[in-house]
Amino acid sequence: MSKIIAVTSGKGGVGKTTTSAAFATGLALRGYKTVVIDFDVGLRNLDLIMGCERRVVYDFVNVINGEGNLNQALIKDKRVESLYILPASQTRDKDALSQEGVEQVLAELRDRFDYIICDSPAGIEHGAIMAMYYADEAIIVTNPEVSSVRDSDRVIGLLSSKTARAIEGKAPIKEHLLITRYLPKRVNQGDMLSAADVQDILAIPLLGVIPESSVVLQSSNAGTPVSLESNTDAGQAYLDIVSRFLGEDCPMRFVNDKKGLLSRLFGN
């Protein structure tokens, strides 16, 4: 059975695209046929993060409009077998993603892929609703910061009211909380919300925590999904998340400050 997974947040710039790329790549590394779709019409970025921006010919909107078919639009990743990218359109207006069009493309992808990852645009407008509308599961990307947490709560409300599963009265979308840009040191100092705090407030299961890491910027510079940097903190954190998503027992890491209590008490 194929699964559609929306990566969403409400707030912009929290790490949705980074997560979509890393998560999709991680699933494909495990041998699952995976496609990651950019729903951010007009602000295409997933192609850059995946390092395939120069190979875009046809896009999501072209496929919806019948100007090109899926085979022409899907970009096969050169590093990981069974990983594909469906880029967003850069020029069209946001309404170009018609609900029927999205439904049709997703139905076609369901026949060919195990996992379909939908990278949502920011906001709670049409594009964001389309990215979550047909989802079976959702990863809610949240930073440990007040506005991001509040926006995530709004999005959780939308998942349970404005999506196909909600409207048709089917089993609700399975929600996963992903906290990213986490700084254990600041949490220990008492000036950043802890993962437990955020989970307490949002009350959905925690899939994992990604630390704030310089690796993310570097890998975006190079067009390499973070999970391919498997010997880095953020890379390992994303691979852990894939394991947990697949139901494997994988203890949380990167949540606590590496330093022991003693070094914390007696200076840096």
Place this chain on the structure above:
Amino acid sequence: MSFFDYFRSSQQNTAAIAKERLQIIVAHERGREAHLDYLPVLQRELLEVIRKYVAIDDEQIKINVDKDGDYEVLELNITLPEAEKAR
């Protein structure tokens, strides 16, 4: 962080303030959200049922939800037209 910072920062713990503020606002918005969703439909359907018996205008029905501690009160106010009452 030094020995003394450790105690100072736990005194002005802004994360705790953030958590408290978020819990309040999230509880408030969740409550409102859910009601906004079904109240208009409920109001329309009630109007249809009442109109089977009494002719009333859209404005003659008022519906409101109040939160009172652990429970909520659904307040329904229907103003009957003068003529109907006299009959």
